[in-house]
Amino acid sequence: FRYLHKSGEAKWAEVNAVFFEWEGKPAVLAMVGDITERKQAEEALRKSEERYRQIANCVPDLIWMVDLEGRFTYANAAVERTHGWTVEEYQSRVIEDVVTPLQAAKDREMLADELAKAASPDYDRNSIRTWESEELRKDGSVFKAEVSAALLWSEDGKPIGVIGVSRDVSERLRAEEATRQSEKKFTTLFESANDAIFINDTTGRLLEVN
Secondary structure (H helix, E strand, O other): OOEEEEOOOOHHHHHHHEEEEOOOOEEEEEEEEOHHEEEEHHHHHHHHHHHHHHHHHOOOEEEEEEEOOOEEEEOOHHHHHHHOOOOOHHHHOHHHEEEEHHHHHHHHHHHHHHHHHEEEEEEOOOOOEEEEEEEOOHHHHHHHHEEEEEEOOOOOOEEEEEEEEEOOOHHOOOHHHHHHHHHHHHHEEEHHHOOOOOOEEEOOEEEEEE
8 A cells, every 4th residue: 555654755565464362352463564666666667568568569570479388478469460360369379370380390490409509608699590481370371471589588597488570571572573573584585586685884885785
């Protein structure tokens, strides 16, 4: 409860009580402790967590955390856009639920490999691994994502999970494929043309000829 200190400052107190008999009558032994600093620290932590939660929810990419068993322990609001799951639904899933079977096997292998490396005293705890992943949406459709992840560590220096960021790169890959196809068509036309074709730069230097 809160009380007003004689200085005029509002403080927090905690009461612990024990019921017992005193000279044959029920009595209460109460101990009152000042917990103002603890409450202030808890409030500061709550505000800090809320601030980081707001920042994470503003990021368009999926931010996630899993434990070493592959169970999701955190996801930001972007998961609804990227995968179609609500945050609550996603956090009740495991890796195998949100990637293709082949990708799940690769992910498990990568985690085992990273944990083996982490056992070395020379392991760089700031190391980040990046790969392309085949992700599953809630409706069962598959899309490509670029994933960057690193191990999470406990206070006593042991790996306890993984934190990562997943970005949907489907549109980028489609654009890259369209560019490759366009360049392929151009190359075919360029090399099969009956007429001579010259490509010069702006200074007139010859760059290519069929």
